[in-house]
Amino acid sequence: MEAIVAKTAFLGLGVMGYPMAGHLAAAGHDVTVYNRTTAKAEAWVEEYADCSSGEICAAPTPAGAAADADFVFCCVGADKDVAEVCTGDEGAFSSMGKGAVFVDHTTASAECARQMAEAATAAGVAFIDAPVSGGEAGAVGGVLTVMCGGDAKAFAAAEPVMDAYARMTKLLGPVGSGQLAKMVNQICIAGIVQGLSEGLHLALEAGLDAKAVVDVISKGAAQSWQMENRAETMIDGSFDFGFAVDWMRKDLGIVLAEAKNLGISLPQTALVDQFYADVQRMGGNRQDTSSLIRRFRG
Structure with missing residues (x-):
């Protein structure tokens, strides 16, 4: 089958x-990038x-x-950043053509996804919330897992393009479903890292x-990705890589807010969130989430 460009x-x-974005370029797609720090966008183009x-080019907004893109992909920091690039002054929705697809890879709240989808619909644009799992290594290797929520037709159009950097993409339901699935993912990771730290x-x-x-x-049955990829560095006390504690706390904050909205209790997640706060107080804000063991080892 001929590749889609x-x-x-x-x-x-x-x-x-x-x-x-680099994988999109390597796959032969036309790619225009935007970054708040212009120098970084220029370095990417180079x-x-x-x-x-x-x-391949960069744009200032x-x-x-x-403008004129068939697919716009986004990976920023949090809800407010998603809103800014979508609907803020010179936001993407103001220039996207009718029928274009916006794919948000940011880990954000399900409510943010729903609000952005509503704004996208008003602009004649399809919106897919599509947070990813696999961390920096997965992004570099082009083997991310992408959890999606949105319209099936829009997803089917975007999926072959996302294949440039994904090992697995799956539509899990309407808008917001991708973000909810990412919450499940982060709950599981947090619990596993805490158990591995104690063990x-x-x-x-x-x-x-x-x-x-x-x-x-x-x-045996205790095997996990965290054990295979993080146990040795945890034992060695090496944490200056990977998914930062600050970002995990942001994600767990989203999880706990959603749990409150649903009227459910997530006691282990709430506890591990506070354990990560301990690591932040120890100066581990930018260290990998496996630094949770520092609470025991210093």
């Missing part, structure tokens, strides 16, 4: 967006201009980047060879 825009070139058969702490205090223990138990 699309006119795209990518808004937000952080640790995730920069390589994701890096990818020679590795793409498509047109979200509206400038989104490694016990192993080390008991005088075991913790790495040897992990080598054994990772072949």
